[in-house]
Amino acid sequence: MRPRPHVSVPGSQLDRLRLDALAAKSRGRYAQAVDCARRYLARRPNDVDVMNFLAGTYFDQQQWPEFLQIGLRSYRCEPRAKHLLLLLRGFRELGRYDEALAFYERERRRPDSVLAQDARTARQIVDAVRTLEKERRQALQRQKDAERQKAKAAATHGPAPRADTPAAPPPARPDPTAPRPDDWPEWPRLEPVSVAIRPQVETTDLAADLDAAKDSAGLVEIPRYEPQGLSLRLSRLEDRFASEFHWLHVRTELTDVRESMADYAGFETYFAVEGEAPRDGITEALVHGRSGAVLALPAGTLAGVCTAPVSAVRLEAATVLARATAAAQAGSEVVASEIADRLEQRQRDLNGRIDEANELLRGEWRTRRAQIPSGAAESERLHHALLDELLRRRRSSVAELRDAHALVVTMQPLTVSYVRLPVVIGTVDLARRARSGRLTVTWNPLSRQFEPIPCGRCGRQSYRIGATDSCEVRCAACLPYA
Numbered sequence: 398m399r400p401r402p403h404v405s406v407p408g409s410q411l412d413r414l415r416l417d418a419l420a421a422k423s424r425g426r427y428a429q430a431v432d433c434a435r436r437y438l439a440r441r442p443n444d445v446d447v448m449n450f451l452a453g454t455y456f457d458q459q460q461w462p463e464f465l466q467i468g469l470r471s472y473r474c475e476p477r478a479k480h481l482l483l484l485l486r487g488f489r490e491l492g493r494y495d496e497a498l499a500f501y502e503r504e505r506r507r508p509d510s511v512l513a514q515d516a517r518t519a520r521q522i523v524d525a526v527r528t529l530e531k532e533r534r535q536a537l538q539r540q541k542d543a544e545r546q547k548a549k550a551a552a553t554h555g556p557a558p559r560a561d562t563p564a565a566p567p568p569a570r571p572d573p574t575a576p577r578p579d580d581w582p583e584w585p586r587l588e589p590v591s592v593a594i595r596p597q598v599e600t601t602d603l604a605a606d607l608d609a610a611k612d613s614a615g616l617v618e619i620p621r622y623e624p625q626g627l628s629l630r631l632s633r634l635e636d637r638f639a640s641e642f643h644w645l646h647v648r649t650e651l652t653d654v655r656e657s658m659a660d661y662a663g664f665e666t667y668f669a670v671e672g673e674a675p676r677d678g679i680t681e682a683l684v685h686g687r688s689g690a691v692l693a694l695p696a697g698t699l700a701g702v703c704t705a706p707v708s709a710v711r712l713e714a715a716t717v718l719a720r721a722t723a724a725a726q727a728g729s730e731v732v733a734s735e736i737a738d739r740l741e742q743r744q745r746d747l748n749g750r751i752d753e754a755n756e757l758l759r760g761e762w763r764t765r766r767a768q769i770p771s772g773a774a775e776s777e778r779l780h781h782a783l784l785d786e787l788l789r790r791r792r793s794s795v796a797e798l799r800d801a802h803a804l805v806v807t808m809q810p811l812t813v814s815y816v817r818l819p820v821v822i823g824t825v826d827l828a829r830r831a832r833s834g835r836l837t838v839t840w841n842p843l844s845r846q847f848e849p850i851p852c853g854r855c856g857r858q859s860y861r862i863g864a865t866d867s868c869e870v871r872c873a874a875c876l877p878y879a
């Protein structure tokens with residue numbers, strides 16, 4: 398690992414957790430090892446070493462679903478040939494042959510495939526794939542046999558069942574090696590879903606004001622405020638970096654931190670909430686001049702920091718309008734705390750409807766799962782396929798209901814100011830597979846948080862951020878495999 402020159406790292410607590418996890422595992426206390434590793438990953442979610450440690454622990458304990466989940470997450474950050482071999486074994490243990498073979502096939506076709514990493518492991522992988530193919534054929538054959546048996550039994554029994562047909566198997570005698578219905582997970586629990594807030598931005602009045610104030614060059618004079626005496630504390634920055642951002646499938650390291658000055662456009666925005674009992678108020682937002690990042694702040698933050706204007710800056714009216722729109726959109730996040738009681742009511746309605754939809758699907762899960770023949774190894778695959786289908790339908794009905802329950806908030810930017818602020822700039826090294834990249838992040842002392850990072854594809858700002866295989870920054874929605 399590279400040294401981290403300018404940051405003092407309060408990592409001792411985290412290091413302790415990591416050591417505790419190792420010690421617990423070496424003493425055979427697996428539950429404790431898992432607990433420590435999970436707590437560590439909650440703070441540093443993209444630490445590949447600890448992800449691999451956790452995956453290895455699950456592997457040793459033959460907890461295959463847990464192993465696959467964390468193993469795949471780690472593999473997406475930093476794939477290794479040995480790692481692929483273990484993942485194939487996890488898939489095999491769960492009888493998920495098709496997924497295993499598709500996963501292998503994708504990896505094999507990559508130009509930077511891990512199969513090129515070391516020849517010995519590559520040979521072992523090829524052997525493992527042959528076994529998987531063979532077992533998949535056998536499973537299919539068993540399924541066909543079972544179906545034939547069933548058809549034959551039905552034909553032999555005919556309309557009047559005869560007692561002297563020993564060839565027909567007794568109908569409800571489960572194979573002791575096949576999972577019984579009780580072994581299958583109960584219908585997965587649903588987490589509460591939050592109501593969406595849909596901002597509707599109205600800039601007509603602001604546009605008219607800016608139009609009236611434009612000079613011959615199309616510029617508008619904006620008062621500039623200079624707050625003073627903001628103290629910066631660098632010490633806990635690395636912790637915040639890890640906790641504020643949720644990094645997806647990419648390794649990150651904060652390598653350099655320095656103080657700097659940054660320019661922001663500040664907006665005060667009036668909001669009104671739709672519905673029979675309208676609520677209104679003011680939100681504030683800062684738009685970073687260089688990155689365009691928008692920070693939404695509780696009302697009064699800017700006023701509390703800014704003193705008298707020291708000068709004025711001249712901005713293009715169109716730029717101001719574009720920034721005002723972004724600021725108003727981000728301001729709708731702040732509105733949520735102002736209208737918490739109303740949201741709560743709507744949230745209850747929404748979740749009640751979701752529960753109803755969920756109950757219906759759960760009933761269907763019970764009925765259809767009972768129809769899956771037991772005794773075939775194939776039944777595990779059929780259970781998974783059924784569960785996948787029902788969960789897919791559940792996701793789409795949750796999305797529809799959430800959309801129907803969204804709360805519309807009208808946002809109207811009113812005043813514009815300009816703020817010059819001391820900030821902390823950090824450099825972040827990104828790494829994904831063999832590629833690496835770099836980006837800067839800004840910590841804002843006014844909001845006491847990092848500014849969100851814009852997605853390289855859709856431009857949306859986000860704290861859930863990842864990277865493509867070529868290490869370009871993407872939001873969660875634009876990642877091909879989030």
Ligand SMILES: [Zn+2]
Nearest residue numbers: 852855872875
């Ligand atoms: Zn995006």
